Amino acid sequence: MTLELTDVHVSFGNVRAVAGVSLTLASGSRMGIIGPNGSGKSTLINAISGIVRATGSIVIDGQRLRSGSPQGAAWRGISRTYQTPQTFTKLSVIENVMLAVRAAETRGPATWFQRGEYRRTVAALEFLTTVGLADLAEESAAILTYGQQQALALARALATGPKVLLLDEPAAGLNSAETEALSHTLQTVNDAGVSILLVEHKMDFVSALCPRVAVLAAGKLVADGPPAEVLSRPDVIDAYLGV
Numbered sequence: 355m356t357l358e359l360t361d362v363h364v365s366f367g368n369v370r371a372v373a374g375v376s377l378t379l380a381s382g383s384r385m386g387i388i389g390p391n392g393s394g395k396s397t398l399i400n401a402i403s404g405i406v407r408a409t410g411s412i413v414i415d416g417q418r419l420r421s422g423s424p425q426g427a428a429w430r431g432i433s434r435t436y437q438t439p440q441t442f443t444k445l446s447v448i449e450n451v452m453l454a455v456r457a458a459e460t461r462g463p464a465t466w467f468q469r470g471e472y473r474r475t476v477a478a479l480e481f482l483t484t485v486g487l488a489d490l491a492e493e494s495a496a497i498l499t500y501g502q503q504q505a506l507a508l509a510r511a512l513a514t515g516p517k518v519l520l521l522d523e524p525a526a527g528l529n530s531a532e533t534e535a536l537s538h539t540l541q542t543v544n545d546a547g548v549s550i551l552l553v554e555h556k557m558d559f560v561s562a563l564c565p566r567v568a569v570l571a572a573g574k575l576v577a578d579g580p581p582a583e584v585l586s587r588p589d590v591i592d593a594y595l596g597v
């Protein structure tokens with residue numbers, strides 16, 4: 355599932371949050387997006403997932419996405435996580451995932467393929483196993499640590515059966531063991547054919563996971579290439595230092 359952005363712009367009043375981004379995420383690939391605070395990383399993910407309106411074109415496998423339509427993006431196989439994990443603390447861990455499984459059935463192209471409740475439970479448990487939360491399936495989501503909430507949010511994103519997964523700083527606030535586990539999970543997910551666009555601050559994490567990294571500064575891509583090469587470029591270092 356190739357994702358192709360051409361001259362994407364998002365403005366909030368006078369703020370040009372994304373100012374003409376073009377990039378291609380090849381089918382089954384992983385790409386990192388780095389950049390200083392306020393450089394437009396979250397807004398770019400919001401544009402792709404239809405949370406905000408954008409101009410320019412966003413095309414997935416030859417089909418143009420309608421701007422500002424989260425349902426349209428989800429229908430085409432785009433799923434995402436947020437900087438702050440989105441979970442339902444009044445529900446159990448597995449119920450959180452089952453909601454996403456059900457939502458995908460009614461909203462996605464797989465409407466014809468309605469599962470029974472038993473099949474949904476099995477599916478939800480599989481996603482919890484992928485993110486390492488199977489042992490906590492019956493617990494209330496309210497007892498989860500921050501890192502476990504992030505893992506649950508990822509399980510919910512996976513439960514929609516994405517072709518492209520957008521992650522907004524998934525390693526922020528995780529300890530090193532959790533970061534390592536997340537890295538392993540994302541490799542497994544990518545090995546299963548899901549393309550990954552990873553917005554992240556932790557350079558080591560991005561470098562280890564993504565063979566290609568793009569740098570956003572003030573809403574524009576200023577570099578794109580292998581992490582070691584990109585991170586040694588003087589203009590990239592300047593962008594980070596706010597020069």
Ligand code: ADP
Pocket residue numbers: 366369370371389390391392393394395396397398
């Ligand atoms: P990053 O994720 O790289 O830190 P953001 O995409 O969150 O950056 O923000 C980019 C710019 O857009 C910032 O100047 C931010 O203040 C602005 N911005 C983001 N979302 C909104 C919004 N909903 N309304 C107004 N301004 C916004």
Ligand code: MG
Pocket residue numbers: 395396397437522
């Ligand atoms: Mg952000």
